Amino acid sequence: MKLSYVYILKCSNNSYYTGVTTNLDQRLIEHRIGKHPDSYTYNKRPLSLVFYAEFTDINLAIMTEKQIKKWSRIKKEALINDDYDALPNLAKKKFKKE
Template identity: 65%
Template sequence: MKVYYVYILKCSDGTYYTGFTSNLEKRYLEHKTGKHKESYTFSRRPLTLEFYAEFTDPNMAIATEKQIKKWSKAKKEALINNEFEKLPNLSKKIFNSK
């Protein structure tokens, strides 16, 4: 059975990069060595692999990647730190009444 991965890298500037791959080890090495000069991570090396999840359904993996890419830094950090109970509150929008 083929496995697909959604992963989060922490860049040297403190930002996060979320990606999808079927070969996590190879893709991480490509990011670390700067194989793709046009990549977001190229000028933000060194990188650390902070999180990954495995999927057997590529469509579910792609949907998860797209979802995480929209998340705030705080929400990504809650996921990385296994603080799942924080995720719902980090999803709520706070409105100021005037």
């Protein structure tokens, strides 16, 4: 069974990058050495791995990556900090009171 990974990197400008791969160690090396000059992380090195999750189904990993990429910074940080109880509340849209 081949594993897939969804991962979050913290960039030097304090932004987050979310990706998916089947070889986490190799992909981290590629990010760190700047293998892809046109990538988001190239000019934001050094990078640190702050979260990853393993999946046995690549399709589920890809769906999860796409979902996380849409999340707010606060929600990503709750995931990174293992604050799973906060995730549902952070998903709710806040409306302005008039």
